[in-house]
Amino acid sequence: MSGLVIVGADGSASSLVAVEAAAREARWRDAGLRIVNAFHWPVASVPLWQALPMPDEGEIRKMTEGLLAEAVRRARTAAPSVDVTHAVVVGEPVTVLEAQSRAAELLVVGSRGVGGFVGLLLGSTAVHLAAHGRCPVLVVRDRAESGGPIVLAVDGSRAGEAAVDFAFAEAALRGVGLVALHAWTTWNAPVPPPQDPAEPYASGPGMLAQAEERLLAEALAGRRERYPEVPVELRVVHGATREALVEASSAAQLLVVGARGRGGFAGLLLGSVSQAVLHHAHCPVAVVRPLGER
Missing domain, CATH: 3.40.50.12370 (Rossmann fold)
Known part of the structure; x- marks a missing residue:
């Protein structure tokens, strides 16, 4: 034990x-x-x-x-x-x-x-x-446990790394797949560096989407090699994070989120996305705080 x-x-x-x-x-x-x-x-x-x-x-x-x-x-x-x-x-x-x-x-x-x-x-x-x-x-939740994968909310923040580790370990323990979901909009996506210095605020077609796909892949770096037995689906959604996670939770057996994500206020222990999915997700929710905050 x-x-x-x-x-x-x-x-x-x-x-x-x-x-x-x-x-x-x-x-x-x-x-x-x-x-x-x-x-x-x-x-x-x-x-x-x-x-x-x-x-x-x-x-x-x-x-x-x-x-x-x-x-x-x-x-x-x-x-x-x-x-x-x-x-x-x-x-x-x-x-x-x-x-x-x-x-x-x-x-x-x-x-x-x-x-x-x-x-x-x-x-x-x-x-x-x-x-x-x-x-x-x-x-x-007060309902029977369902099947499906584990859904992991990924935002690429340092605060969310503990949730990534937890989700991979949990998927390995349960013997199920993992859906790593990253949702973004033009309001919360970091602007990629300009290709043309003469147009510092312009983004080429698809540049934001490509940057968000890279962010998701980088956030999982090393974990897929550490847990080769866990099937992983990368899912990048152009839309509001809360709505995307709640929708994904309907087909999941567990939703894993960090306590605070990118843009979270210092000293705020539970972010708005974490609170929203705790209230509205269709499956159990695991909230994982960074190691330094425990």
């Missing part, structure tokens, strides 16, 4: 789907699985004399043991060979799971937890951990 996958479990249907996904991830990695339940007493916003009676510690412990037992059962059914442990930690879920992520190679959470609003695609815990987790964070 070489590492540890951690998954948050709160008894919700979303978290149980995440537990099953985390168990499979642990099996692929030959890693252990730790199921973590974070408990905190709710803070009442009503006067004390109007507050409802709170359950005692024994009732809380019994309820927690029950939901963890179900989570462990789901994990062992999904991946019988995985070593499964569990823990109950007192504290806010986002704080507890962020701290737990320091010891993990992957943190898995459901898209919505207990108390999630109907129709809300993503809970605040998933968004926070995608931005602040100390390891790659996998956000799992």
Whole structure:
């Protein structure tokens, strides 16, 4: 056993789907699985004399043991060979799971937890951990796992290199192909150097598209040789990045994005594209922060 996958479990249907996904991830990695339940007493916003009676510690412990037992059962059914442990930690879920992520190679959470609003695609815990987790964070949808390749969002930035490495390694573990997708428009494409100094702002026919194709190829340099068993499709799309990724996610089993890409503001932990696909992608999303930011 070489590492540890951690998954948050709160008894919700979303978290149980995440537990099953985390168990499979642990099996692929030959890693252990730790199921973590974070408990905190709710803070009442009503006067004390109007507050409802709170359950005692024994009732809380019994309820927690029950939901963890179900989570462990789901994990062992999904991946019988995985070593499964569990823990109950007192504290806010986002704080507890962020701290737990320091010891993990992957943190898995459901898209919505207990108390999630109907129709809300993503809970605040998933968004926070995608931005602040100390390891790659996998956000799992409340639906059955589908087939298809892994889709990797590529923008050629230094910040996105960790996502490229993660996606190739994940494709090798799963034994599936990889679609490396780069979307560009004339507004976000870097202008190639002019061929004629007399026309410094002119681009010949197709020059921008060719430059973006080179950018994609260069961003993957060395990885295809390192993972020769992974079939790779290069896909350059002239269009908005968010829309292209959401569309591609409909035929994918996983979408991998960097936390921030080209043009991201310093200090902004989660970029607009990452947030958009977390909310709207049709498949699970892995958000990978640069190593220096973990």
